[in-house]
Amino acid sequence: MSGTFGKGHHLHLIDGSAFIFRAYHALPPLTRKSDGLPIGAVSGFCNMIFKMVEDNTGPDAPTHVAVIFDKGSHTFRNDMYDLYKANREAMPEDLRPQIPLTRQATEAFNIACKELEGFEADDIIATLARQAREAGGRCTIISSDKDLMQLVGDGVEMLDAMKNTRIDRDGVFDKFGVYPDRVVDVQALAGDSVDNVPGAPGIGIKTAALLINEYGDLDALLERAEEIKQPKRRQTLIEHADQIRLSRKLVLLDDRTPLDFTLDDLEVREPDSDKLLAFLAEMEFRTLTKRVAEKMGAEMPTIEDTPALPDAPQVDDVPFDTDNYEQVGDAGTLEKWLDAIYEAGHVAIDTETTGLNEMTADLVGISLAVEPGKACYIPLIHKANRGDDLFGSDDLAEGQMDLDTCLGMLKPVLEDPSILKIGQNMKYDVKILAQVGIAMAPIDDTMLMSYAQHAGLHGHGMDALSERYLDHTPIPIKPLLGSGKSAITFDKVPLEDAVKYAAEDADITLRLWKLLKPQLHAAQVTKVYETLERPLVPVLADMERAGIKVDRDTLSRMSNAFSQKMAGLEDEIFGLAGRKFSVGSPKQIGEILFDEMSLDLPDGKKPAKGKSGAWSTGADVLEDLATVHDLPRRILDWRQLDKLKSTYTDALQNHINKDTGRVHTSYSIAGASTGRLASTDPNLQNIPIRSEEGRRIREAFVAEEGKTLVALDYSQIELRILAHIADIPELKQAFADDIDIHALTASEMFNVPLPEMTPDIRRQAKAINFGVIYGISGFGLARNLRIPRAEAQGFIDRYFERFPGIRTYMDDTKAFAKKHGYVQTLFGRRIHTPEIGAKGPRAGFAARAAINAPIQGTAADVIRRAMIRMPDAIRNLPARMLLQVHDELLFEVEQGAEEELISTARKVMEDANEPVVRLDVKLTVDAGQGSNWAEAH
Numbered sequence: 001m002s003g004t005f006g007k008g009h010h011l012h013l014i015d016g017s018a019f020i021f022r023a024y025h026a027l028p029p030l031t032r033k034s035d036g037l038p039i040g041a042v043s044g045f046c047n048m049i050f051k052m053v054e055d056n057t058g059p060d061a062p063t064h065v066a067v068i069f070d071k072g073s074h075t076f077r078n079d080m081y082d083l084y085k086a087n088r089e090a091m092p093e094d095l096r097p098q099i100p101l102t103r104q105a106t107e108a109f110n111i112a113c114k115e116l117e118g119f120e121a122d123d124i125i126a127t128l129a130r131q132a133r134e135a136g137g138r139c140t141i142i143s144s145d146k147d148l149m150q151l152v153g154d155g156v157e158m159l160d161a162m163k164n165t166r167i168d169r170d171g172v173f174d175k176f177g178v179y180p181d182r183v184v185d186v187q188a189l190a191g192d193s194v195d196n197v198p199g200a201p202g203i204g205i206k207t208a209a210l211l212i213n214e215y216g217d218l219d220a221l222l223e224r225a226e227e228i229k230q231p232k233r234r235q236t237l238i239e240h241a242d243q244i245r246l247s248r249k250l251v252l253l254d255d256r257t258p259l260d261f262t263l264d265d266l267e268v269r270e271p272d273s274d275k276l277l278a279f280l281a282e283m284e285f286r287t288l289t290k291r292v293a294e295k296m297g298a299e300m301p302t303i304e305d306t307p308a309l310p311d312a313p314q315v316d317d318v319p320f321d322t323d324n325y326e327q328v329g330d331a332g333t334l335e336k337w338l339d340a341i342y343e344a345g346h347v348a349i350d351t352e353t354t355g356l357n358e359m360t361a362d363l364v365g366i367s368l369a370v371e372p373g374k375a376c377y378i379p380l381i382h383k384a385n386r387g388d389d390l391f392g393s394d395d396l397a398e399g400q401m402d403l404d405t406c407l408g409m410l411k412p413v414l415e416d417p418s419i420l421k422i423g424q425n426m427k428y429d430v431k432i433l434a435q436v437g438i439a440m441a442p443i444d445d446t447m448l449m450s451y452a453q454h455a456g457l458h459g460h461g462m463d464a465l466s467e468r469y470l471d472h473t474p475i476p477i478k479p480l481l482g483s484g485k486s487a488i489t490f491d492k493v494p495l496e497d498a499v500k501y502a503a504e505d506a507d508i509t510l511r512l513w514k515l516l517k518p519q520l521h522a523a524q525v526t527k528v529y530e531t532l533e534r535p536l537v538p539v540l541a542d543m544e545r546a547g548i549k550v551d552r553d554t555l556s557r558m559s560n561a562f563s564q565k566m567a568g569l570e571d572e573i574f575g576l577a578g579r580k581f582s583v584g585s586p587k588q589i590g591e592i593l594f595d596e597m598s599l600d601l602p603d604g605k606k607p608a609k610g611k612s613g614a615w616s617t618g619a620d621v622l623e624d625l626a627t628v629h630d631l632p633r634r635i636l637d638w639r640q641l642d643k644l645k646s647t648y649t650d651a652l653q654n655h656i657n658k659d660t661g662r663v664h665t666s667y668s669i670a671g672a673s674t675g676r677l678a679s680t681d682p683n684l685q686n687i688p689i690r691s692e693e694g695r696r697i698r699e700a701f702v703a704e705e706g707k708t709l710v711a712l713d714y715s716q717i718e719l720r721i722l723a724h725i726a727d728i729p730e731l732k733q734a735f736a737d738d739i740d741i742h743a744l745t746a747s748e749m750f751n752v753p754l755p756e757m758t759p760d761i762r763r764q765a766k767a768i769n770f771g772v773i774y775g776i777s778g779f780g781l782a783r784n785l786r787i788p789r790a791e792a793q794g795f796i797d798r799y800f801e802r803f804p805g806i807r808t809y810m811d812d813t814k815a816f817a818k819k820h821g822y823v824q825t826l827f828g829r830r831i832h833t834p835e836i837g838a839k840g841p842r843a844g845f846a847a848r849a850a851i852n853a854p855i856q857g858t859a860a861d862v863i864r865r866a867m868i869r870m871p872d873a874i875r876n877l878p879a880r881m882l883l884q885v886h887d888e889l890l891f892e893v894e895q896g897a898e899e900e901l902i903s904t905a906r907k908v909m910e911d912a913n914e915p916v917v918r919l920d921v922k923l924t925v926d927a928g929q930g931s932n933w934a935e936a937h
Contacts (some may be wrong), residue, residue, distance in 0.1 A: 004264060005063075005064060005131075005132065005135050005137055005262075005263035005264055006135045006136045006137060007135075007136035007137060008063075008137070009063045009064060009132075009135075009137035009138070009263075010060065010061070010062045010063050010064070010137065010138045010139075010140070011062065011063070011064045011065070011066075011128065011129075011132045011137060011138065011139045011140070011263065011266065012052070012056070012062035012064070012065040012066075012139075012140050012142060013065075013066060013068055013125045013128055013129065013139060013140070013141050013142065014049075014052065014065070014066065014067040014068065014111075014142045014143075015068060015121060015122075015125065015141065015142060015143030015145055015148070016067040016068055016069040016102065016106065016113075016121065017068075017069055017070045017121050018143050018144070018145055019044075019045050019048050019049075019067075019102075019161075020041050020045055020095075020098070020099065020102050021041075022044070022048075022162060023040070023041045023042075023043070023044025023045045023047075023048065024040065024041035024044070024092070024095050024098075030043055030521070031518065031521050032283065032284050033284060034284065036518045037097065038094040038095070038097060038098055038521065038526075039098065039101070039283055039284075039285075040094075040098075041095055041098045041102070042098050042101045042102055042105060042283060043283070043285055043288070045102045045105060046105050046280065046283075046285065046288055047288060048161060049067070049105065049106070049109055049111070050109075050288065050291070050292060051161070052142065052161065053109065054295070061268075062140070062268060063267065063268055064263060064264075064266040064267050064268060065111055065112065065266060065268050066111065066112040066113070066114050066128070066266045067106045067111055067112070067113050067114070068114050068115065068121040068124045068125050068128075069102075069103065069113070069114070069115040069121055070115065070120055070121045071115035071116060071117050071119075072117060072118075074118070075118055075119055075120050075123075076118055076119070076254075077120075077250050080246070080249060080250065081246060081250055082876065083196050083873070083876075084195065084196060084197070084250060092526065092527060092530040092531060093526075093530045093534075094520075094521065094526050094530065101283070104279060105279065108271065108275055108276045108278075108279035108280070109271050109276060110269045110270065110271035110272060110275075110276070111269075111271075112261075112265060112266045114259075114261065116257060116258075116259070116260075119254065119257050122145065122147055122148055122253050123253055123254040123255070123257045124257055124259065125141055125143075125148060125151070125253075126148075126151055126253035126254065126255040126257070127254070127255045127256060127257040127259060128259075128263065128266075129141060129151050129156045129255070130151075130255040131263055132155070132156070132263060133154050133155050133156055135263065137155070137263075138155045138156075139155060139156045139157075140156075140157055140158070140159050141156065141157070141158045141159070142158075142159045142161050143158060143159075143160075144158070144160040144162065144163070144167075146175060146176075146187075147187075147251065147253070148253075149167065149172045149175060149176065149180060149183050150180055150181075150183040150184050150187075150251075150252075150253060151180065151253065151255075152167060152168060152169055152171075152172050152180040153168075153169050153179075153180045153181070158171075176205060176209060177205065177206060177208075177209025177210070177213070178209050178212055178213060182212050182217065184218075184248055184251055184252050185208075185212045185217055185218035185221075185248065186205060186208040186209050186212055187199075187208075187247070187248075187251040188218055188244050188245070188247040188248035188251060189203050189207075189208035189211065189212070189218070189244060189247075190203060190204055190205045190207075190208045191247055192251070193907070193911040193914055194914060194915050195250070196873075197247050197250050197251060198240075198243050198246070198247055199243075199244065199247050200236050200237060200240050200243070200244050200247075201236055201240065201903075202232065202233075202236055203233070203236065207233070211228075218244070218245075218248060221237070222237060222241050222244065222245070225237040225238050225241070226238070271296075273293075273296045273298040274298075276292060276296075277289060277292060277293055277296075277298060277300075277301050278301065280292060281301040281302075281303050284303055286303055289301065289303065318371075318372040318373035319373070320373070320472055320504070320507070321373065322475070322500035322503070322504055323500075324373060324374075325375050325376060325377065325499055325500060325503035325504065325507070326375075326376040326377075326499075326503070327376070327377055327379065327399060327495065327499045328376050328377065328378040328401065329378075329379070329399040329400055329401055330401065331401070331405060331409065334378065334401065334406065334409055334410075335409070337368055337370075337376055338409065338410075338413055340370045340374075341368070341370055341413055341419060342413070342419070344370045344371065345418065345419060345420065346370070346419065346420040346421075346422060346444075347368055347369070347370055347413070347419065347420075347421060347422065348368065348369040348370075348375075348422040348423065348506045348507070348509040348510035348513065349366065349367070349368055349414070349421050349422065349423055349429060349440075349506060350366070350367045350423060350424070350429065350502065350505040350506045350509060351363060351364075351365075351366055351367075351428070351429045351432045351433065352364045352365045352366070352367070352377075352490050352498070352502050353432055353490065354489040354490060354491055355489065357681070358428060358431040358432055358435070358544070358545075358666075359431075359435075359545070359547075359657055359659075359660070359664045360657070361432065362381065362491070363380060363381075363403075363432055363433075363435070363436055364379070364380060364381055364382065364489075364490045364491045365377055365378055365379040365380050365381075365382070365490075365498065365502060366378045366380070366406070366410070367502040367503045367505055367506040368506055369503070369506035369507045369509065369510040370510070371510070372507065372510060372511050372514070373507065374507075375503040375504070375506045375507040375510075376499075376503055376506075377498060377499040377502040377503040377506075378401055378406055379397070379399070379400045379401070379495055379498060379499070380400055380401060380403045380406060381396060381400070381403065381491050382396065382397045382400060382491050382492070382493070382494075382495055382498060383395065383396065383397060383491055383492050384396060384397045384398075385492075397494075397495055399495060400495075407436055407437070407438065410438070411437070411438050414433065414438050414440045415438065415439055415440065415441065417441065417442060420442055420443070420444055421440055421441070421442065421443045421444070422443070422444045422445075422446065422509060422510060422513045423443065423444075423445060423446070423509060424445070424446045424447050424462045424465075424505070424508075424509045424512070425445065425447045425462075426443045426444075426445040426447075426537055427445075427537045427540055427541050427544075427667075427669070430443065430537060430538060430541045431541050431544065431545060434541065434545060441538065443534070443537060443538075444513060444517070444534065445533070445534060445537060446462075446465065446509055446512040446513050446516055447460045447461070447462070447465075447669075447670055448460075448529060448533040448534060448537075448669060448670060449512075449513070449516040449517060449519075449520060449529060450465055450512075450516060450670075451533065451669070451670035452520065452523075452525040452528045452529040452533055452829075453516070453519060453520065453523045453525055453830075454832065455670075455673040455674075455675075455829070455830065455831050455832060456673035456822070456831050456832035456833060456834065457832045457834060460670045462474065462505065462508060462509065462512070465512055466508045466512070469512065469515055469516075470508065470511055470512065470515075472508070474504060474505070474508055475500060475501045475504055477501070480493050480497055480498075480501060481493070523830075524828070525828065525829075525830060527827075527828055528827065528828050528829050528830075531827075531865070531868075531916075532675070532827065532829065532861055532864050532865065532868075533669065535868045536669060536864055536867065536868055537669070539867050539868055539870070539871060539881075540667045540669065540677075540867075542871070542880075542881075543667070543880075543881055543882060543883065543884070544664055544665065544666055544667065545664065546662075546880050546881075546882055546892075547657065547660055547662030547663055547664035547665075547882070548662055548663055548701050548882045548883060548890070548892070548933075549661060549662050549663075549701070549702050549703065549704055550652060550655075550656055550662065550663045550700050550701055550702070551700050551701075551702050551932075552653055552656060554699055554700040554702075555648075555649045555650075555652055555653050555700045556649075556653070558645075558649040558696060558697065558699075558700065559645055559649040559650055562641050562644060562645040562649060562693065563645065565641055565693075566638055566641050566642060566645070569583075569634055569637055569638045569641070570583055570638065572634050573631065573634045573635060573638065576630055576631040576634065577592045577596075577597070577631060578596075579592075583635065583638050584642065586614065586617045586618075587612075587614040587615075589615075589617045589635060590614050590615025590616070590617045591615070592631075593615070593617070593625065593631065593632065594606055594607070594615045595615075597631070599625060599628075599629060599632075601621070601624050601625065602624055602625075602627055602628060602782070602788065602789055607621045619636070619639075622635055622636050622639075623636065624782070627782055627787060627788060627789075628788075640688070640691060640693070640694075641693060644688070644693055644694060644697060647683075648682075648687060648697050649697065649700075651682060652682055652700070655681070655682045663682065663684075663701075665679045665680065665681065665682055665683070665684045665883070666679070666680050666681050667679055667680075667884070668680060672860075673831045673832070673853070674825075674829075674831055674852075674853050674856045674857040674860055675825065675829055675831075675856075675857045675860035675861055675864065676856065676857075676860045676886065677860070677884055679885075684883060684885065685885050685886060687885075689937070695934055695937075696934065698932065698933035698934035698937060699932050699933070699934040699935075700932070701932055701933035701934075702931060702932045702933075703892055703930075703931055703932070704892065706894060706895055707892050707893060707894055707895060708892070708893055708894075708895050708898050708929050708930065708931065708936075709882075709890060709891070709892055709929065709930060709931070709932060709933055709935075709936045710879075710890070710891045710892075710893055710898055710901055710902060710905075710927065710928070710929045710936060711888055711889070711890050711891075711927065711928050711929070711933065711936040711937050712888065712889050712891070712902065712905050712906060712909055712925050712926070712927050713887055713888040713889075713925065713926050713927075713928075713937070714859070714862070714863065714887040714888070714909065714923060714924075714925055714926075715923075715924045715925065715926050716741060717859045717862065717887050717923060718770075718855050718856060718859050718887075719731065719741060719769055719770070720735055720919070720921040720922075720923060721826075721855050721858050721859055721919070721921075722772075722806070722809075722855050723735060723920070723921050724826075724919045724920045724921050725809060725826070725854060725855065725858075726803075726805045726806050726808070726809035727805055727809075727920075728803055728805045728806065729805075730744070730748065730803065731744075731803070731921075732920055732921055735921045735922070736921070736922075739754075740754075740762075741769065742762050742763075742765045742766040742769055743757045743762050743765070745765040745766075745768065745769050745799075746761045746762050746764065746765035748802050748803075749765065749768075749795070749798050749799060749802055750765075763785075764785060764795065767781060767784050767785055768781065768795055768796065768799050771784065771796075772796070772799060772806060775810070775847065775848030775849075775851045775852060776796070776848075777796075777844070778790075778792045778793030778796060781793075781795060781796060809851075810851050813850055813851050813854065814836070814847050814850055814851065817833040817836045817850040818836050818837060821833060821834065821836070823850050823853050823854050824854065824857075825853075825854055825857035825858040825860075825861050826854070826858045826861070826913075826917045827858065827861040827865075827916060827917060829857050829861055831850075831853040831854075831857055833846060833849065833850045833853075835849075836850055858917075859887065862912045862913050862923070863884065863886075863887060863889070863909075863912070865912040865913070866889070866908050866909045866912035867881070867884060867889065869908050869912065870889070870905065870908055873904055873905070873907075873908045874891075874901060874904055874905060877893065877897055877900060877901055877904065878893060878894035878897050879891050879892065879893035879894070879897060879901045880892055880893075888937075889905065889909070890933065890936070891905065898929050902927045902929070905925075905927075906925045906927060909923070909925045910922070910923050910924060910925055
């Protein structure tokens with residue numbers, strides 16, 4: 001049937017963007033064998049389109065069809081509400097080049113391909129559906145997107161192609177609890193965390209539907225909000241009425257979109273077999289090409305049998321030759337390198353500096369590489385003589401570029417979004433270049449590529465990776481800089497040596513990138529790298545550069561107080577020991593405990609002796625002894641204070657930057673195999689918070705004048721993840737009912753009613769709850785609670801009897817690790833377990849690590865996702881993110897904006913798992929604020 005669209009015609013509208021993302025997330029990564037181009041999403045998209053074509057036969061077949069795409073990310077809704085879709089993750093890097101290919105695929109199938117700047121695909125679909133209905137025809141929207149359900153009815157229905165199920169008015173009611181004409185009202189109340197539609201806080205779909213069904217529509221509900229009996233619900237609707245009305249505008253689809261085509265332009269057309277098969281052959285879709293050729297009665301085109309990309313692509317065809325590296329000393333030479341960079345579309349870059357502290361180091365030079373063996377070094381401030389030259393001077397060596405000239409030429413390239421900048425540990429280089437006014441982006445990081453693929457197997461430093469994967473030992477730095485008092489900084493290294501060393505770093509980095517990048521797909525960790533590792537680099541760089549203010553006087557007073565308390569403990573220790581000795585001497589402690597007092601460990605044995613013949617008096621030994629004697633307890637308390645004093649109250653004073661007055665820690669992304677960040681120089685993540693003294697150290701971390709520190713902390717996130725992963729109904733229900741989980745565990749285990757719970761029983765349950773996550777043994781729990789081992793083991797045994805699902809999870813996880821050599825988080829992060837088959841003492845450690853890794857790793861992934869989304873979410877607030885301490889984020893915000901920050905940041909954190917992972921237990925975040933960190937926590 002042809003002619004003007006009207007009665008008897010049937011329009012199919014395919015939600016192209018939804019097809020692409022469903023194909024991308026549903027299928028494993030796939031690359032074109034000939035060149036490594038990512039094509040997984042294109043493959044899935046083409047198969048779905050072809051299935052639609054195959055299935056569309058008979059009387060219900062479409063007469064008109066179009067695939068509708070989103071064009072760009074900015075629409076009229078962003079003008080209405082600038083935070084609309086602000087939490088959306090950046091498009092995965094391996095999906096980006098596939099988007100235009102899906103347009104080509106649509107055209108190859110000879111299907112109309114439509115998109116419109118400033119409008120979403122949903123708006124175009126809404127407009128076409130209205131036009132089809134008004135013309136007397138039918139319309140089927142091929143999508144499962146809930147936002148489109150408001151269009152259903154009067155000849156418009158939806159088809160979920162993945163499930164092959166149709167969605168009519170009753171289907172919409174099953175989803176929303178209302179019919180299509182009230183879907184917008186329900187969505188306005190419930191909001192949408194994916195699109196960042198605010199809605200009414202605390203009101204979900206079910207409650208929204210109840211309210212709309214009771215009051216008729218949203219306007220009536222808001223007008224009569226005072227009548228609502230529930231105080232919290234009433235207050236929410238009254239206080240957030242304007243926000244709810246804005247949300248309605250955001251979710252309401254525009255069915256009057258100005259289109260530059262008509263329904264008649266969408267008439268079904270037969271594809272050109274030559275064009276379609278040529279496209280499929282170009283993509284190297286052998287199976288689909290064969291099916292299409294058979295369907296169309298055409299000859300199968302030839303697809304060359306190109307060899308698959310090997311697991312380790314060969315990048316060593318070009319030998320390393322440091323004599324070929326170029327020294328760039330003038331603008332003309334640098335210009336040639338810039339031309340080569342633009343032609344290649346990428347560049348490996350490395351910076352050389354006077355030190356490892358990015359906040360104080362000076363930029364000495366920059367090395368570049370565009371292809372293996374082709375690298376250069378641009379020296380900038382090298383001195384004419386070595387630092388150990390008795391008559392050396394600060395004169396600059398000849399053959400260098402002027403610093404400002406070089407940076408002026410490099411800045412446009414390093415900030416060009418079309419040029420990929422490749423580095424090893426790029427966070428360092430990003431911060432160094434930020435110090436001289438260059439915001440380098442986009443980036444790739446070979447260290448993080450290795451980490452995403454090989455966490456738990458080996459280190460990810462450049463030298464180690466070069467030796468392992470390139471069979472090349474890089475030029476060592478130590479002979480160039482020396483050691484001890486005679487050590488020099490890199491600006492004093494002779495240019496001839498500096499060029500070879502620095503340029504080689506860039507060359508190695510480029511070769512590692514060529515090798516590791518394709519392997520991301522084969523290892524199925526592309527999404528981990530693209531969504532959890534790479535986007536974190538600029539976020540951490542900004543946090544580290546921001547730093548946090550530390551009050552030197554507070555630290556000094558604490559050091560004095562700790563000294564006095566240590567002196568008091570020493571008196572107690574000497575009284576228990578019967579004589580004075582050096583409490584800081586492990587050897588003397590061993591003599592007192594085991595020779596003079598003849599103490600035994602709880603198992604009746606003495607600890608081992610070291611090579612020197614001294615007794616072992618490590619923390620584990622003293623913690624065991626502390627369950628039976630006061631002296632080791634007091635020694636442990638003394639050691640804790642000594643550590644706090646030396647590691648924090650004394651040492652932190654030396655870390656205060658003289659220019660900023662703040663402490664600037666450095667985060668290691670690839671330090672822990674589970675994905676947890678590590679903090680160094682100084683380490684701010686290990687400040688003890690269980691002891692009063694440890695908590696007091698946080699008082700020295702203060703807000704700037706006129707500002708407030710705000711801390712947001714996930715509440716028991718690992719226990720919530722355990723409840724989900726191990727599927728423990730009792731724990732899930734407790735979290736859903738907001739019951740004290742530690743009190744519940746104590747009640748379940750010790751048969752103590754909740755009203756009769758004592759702090760001591762709850763403390764024991766808390767230690768068991770968290771201990772089980774880490775695979776704690778009876779020995780370990782006995783140390784933590786300072787109780788006999790038999791009693792501690794009894795606690796653990798009863799715990800597993802009460803929650804058998806946890807034991808099942810532990811056994812299943814160990815079995816999986818032994819079979820596959822790794823475990824993984826809910827987000828797909830793989831943590832390798834090479835020691836899982838070990839014998840002896842290592843076996844227990846490996847098993848505990850494997851059990852804990854999916855839980856701790858998933859928690860780490862969640863907070864990474866929150867951190868990555870946070871800068872965009874708080875961009876318009878007078879606030880900045882300063883620190884991450886495991887499950888906590890610390891912010892500094894102008895006074896008066898605290899509550900807005902807490903509301904915004906809490907939503908980002910609580911929704912960070914969405915939409916990739918849907919947990920059975922909702923994440924919750926506690927918030928605090930104050931003039932210092934201790935008050936905020």
